[in-house]
Each structure stands twice: as structure tokens, then as C-alpha cells.
Amino acid sequence: MIARLSYGVVNKIDGWGKSVVSNIDYTLNIFLMIYLAFRATLFDQAQGLRTIFSVVSAQIYFTGFQAMPLITVLALASGSIVIMQSSAQLSLLGSGDMIGRLLVMVIVREIAPLLTALIVIARSGTAVASELGNMKVNKEIEALESMGINPLSYIVFPRLLGGVISVLCLAFYYICISLIGGFVVTKIMHDMPFAFYAESLAKAFTSQDVLLFMAKNTFSGLIIFIICCYQGLLVKLGPHEVPQVTTKAVVNSIIYVVVFNLGVTTWFYLNQLMQLGVI
């Protein structure tokens, strides 16, 4: 009985260990692919800037430009909700001028990077993973290699670059629509002077917010597109694998982006607490 129990426990620990090792292995492969994509682009003497920019611009169009209507709706909704809820509560507490600070903390630092990343995963991450998966099935990747064209510099790098630029632009657009549009929507129900609102926002913005915005969105974009490219290129046997790798690309991108955002936010607030001398 005890032997069977201990065998079960060992098996469970063994399973956890394997899962940890496979996750570390996966993460290392992702880092390796980022390095190889950048290296291949640097060392590829044949690939001109024109080739890269044509794919980058197409990626920005599909990932950035075409996502704007959806981002507009979400930004307006989230901005209005946060402004309406917080202005009412803050007025009750007598701290109405804190609205700017609250918006910067909630929308600029947290909601905008996270929701933008989730929308990009849903729209473009799936597209990239399935596109590359189908290219693998159709032997397009092998064809590129046979022509002496490195898929990492020709396929992966422009998607990474276009993806990162798109995520940065979309997050910036999200913040603008959320803060300005949100105010306009709220104005219909609450009487809040724009000058007061703008001053409160201006006071709340710091250089650290810019840093946080750049860090979160740049790395989120990088994480999404490298994971989706990696998963797409994992297709080996046939078309039936394409939906499988696409699903895995979405799940893994969400996990990595959420964990990354959480990690950055935790580090940021611990740093602030240290600066205040609390810890």
C-alpha cells in the first residue's frame, strides 16, 4: 500500500519535473529563434531592405491598420467605463483630481498593453501561425531554402518587426481613443470640464510611464509573433496539424504575454515601493 502510494507520488513529481523541463526547453527555443532570426537578417547579404520593408509594411497593414476598428470599440468602451466608475467614486471620496492618476495606472500601464496584445493574438497571431503552418505543408519553406533564401530572415524577421511596430502603434492608438473618446462619452452623462480632466492627466504622466509603455508593448509584440512563427514552423506531417499549432500558438502567446505583463508590473511597483522607502 505504502509502496504504491509512494510510487504514485514519485510519478506525480516526475510529471511535474518533465513539465517544468519542457516549458524551460520551449522558452529557450523561443529565445534561440529570436537570436537566429536577427542573426540571419544581419548575415544575409542578399536580402535587401526593400524585400524586408515590403513584408513589414504588409504586416503593419494587416496587424495594425485592419485592427483599428476593433481597437476603437474596445478602447472607447474601456475608457468610458473606467472614467465613469472612477469619477463617480472619486467624487464621493472628495478626490476628483485623482482621476488622471487612476487612468494612467489602469489604462496606460495595464489595460492598453494587455488588451492590445490579446486582440493582436486573436487576429494576427492566429493568421501568422496558420499561414506559416500551411507554408510548411505546401513545402514553401523548403522551396525557399532550396533557393538559398533563409526563411528566418525572409519570413520570420519581417513578421517580428512588423508585429512589434503594429503592437506599439495600436497600444498608443488604444490609449488616445480610450482617454479622449472615453472622456467624450462620459461627458454625456457627467459634467466634467475638459480643462480639469486634461490637467489631471498631464500631471499624472511621468517618464516612467513611457518606459513602461515601450517595454510592455515591444516585448509583447515580440513574444506574440515569435511564438506564432515558431508554432507555425513546427508543422511536420500534414494539414491536420495546422489548427493544432494555431491553437497552441494562441494559448502559449496568451500565457507568455500575461506572465510577462504581470512580471513587469510587479517589478515596477516593487521598484516604486523601494523608492518610497516602504520596503
Place this chain on the structure above:
Amino acid sequence: MIKHESIEKLSFKSLDFEFSVQDRILLECDFEFPMNKVVAVQGNFGCGKSTILKLLATLIEPTAGEYWINDHLVNSMSFEELIPYRLKIGYGFDYGGLLNNKSLRENLMLPLQYHKLLSPEGINERIGELMEKFDLSFVGSHRPSSVSGSQRKLTCVLRALVMNPEMLILDNPTHGLNEKAVGLLIEEIQQRLASGELKHVFLVTDHKKMHEELIEQRVWVDGRKLSENVEAVSKGKSA
């Protein structure tokens, strides 16, 4: 140094290739490929003929053992080091292989444009001539998904030829092609062999006309080994 080196020798040394333990293609294979000939790789269904062509084209790596091009061990070469050889090798796929987001003409132009091997006018001229010859001009602006299977196949085979390779590897090049296209292809290969720009050809094909008019030697895949049929088939250059 490598860039100007011609392909003179291809050899496998104790080479293993397997997709899985149950699916072994080659085991401890030592073989030196016949060069300056049109060689047909032959064997039973599923014995690994296409895999051998892919190994030769450096598109897949052996599971174990060594693949040598001249005096260079392919296994230890990086992608960048392999490029000069890949530019000398034209590879035609059994199926697929065309970029679906490009037209047939763009597919043919891609390697020349990417490696800047010719001026834009030179590229247009070379591609135009080939497409004209093989009656593909009228579908040049179409994407692979909107043309017939034989036109896709022909484009894929022609793309292997556009860089004027010195080694041509074609996997089932006649599949789906009509007799006229097969005849033109044989003629094109023979012309290039005669001019000396094309030196080595490796084919997997069951087409009777190809065997009769083009193939000079056969290499057999049997029992996870390669063996050379020393009896050079008549015709071709030796005829």
C-alpha cells in the same frame, strides 16, 4: 573560396536517415554518386527516393553519418555556408513548393531577384523566354491556386532551371504534364547538358520517354542502401 567552386563529387559516408525508428530509409550507407551524368534514382514505392534527392539538395540533414560535397562536410555547414552550393543546385519538388502569395512569374523571378543575379531587364528576358517556350506566359500573372496542376508543376520545374544550375534535381518532374511539355523539358535539359552549363542531373521518374531519351545511369535504393548499376544506359550524351 567556396563561392566559385563547382560541384565535382557527392558522397555519403556511413549515412543513416530515418523519419522514425520504424521508418528507416538509409542505414550505414556508403556511396559515391556518379557525376556528369543524368542519373535516375530508382526503387520500390516508399523506399526513400525523394528523401535521397532532398538529402542531395541539402534540404534535410542525415540522422547520422556524413554527406560530403567535394571536400566539404555538409552536416557541419551553416545556412550561409550552404548558399553558394544551393545556388548551383536547382531543385524541383514532387508536389507543392510554389509560394502561394506570389504569381507564377514572381515565383520564377524570386531566386534571381533575391540574389540579384541579373538586372531587372535580364530577369524579365530570361523568365519571359522560359514561360514563352513552355506556354505559360498567359497564366504568368495568376497565383498557383488559380491555375491547373500541370501549370503549377511546370512552374516548379522551371524554377529549378531559372538560375542556370550546374546540378539539377527533379522529383517526379513529369507528373501531370502532357507529352508536349515532357518533350520540351527533355529538350531543355539536353540543350543545357550539351552547352555544358548543366553538368549533373538526378531524377526520380517513371516516365518512359525520360528513361529512353535522357537517363544515362541508374542508382538503386534497396534494403536501406544505395547501389550503382554499372551498366550505363545508352542514349543521352554517351549515345
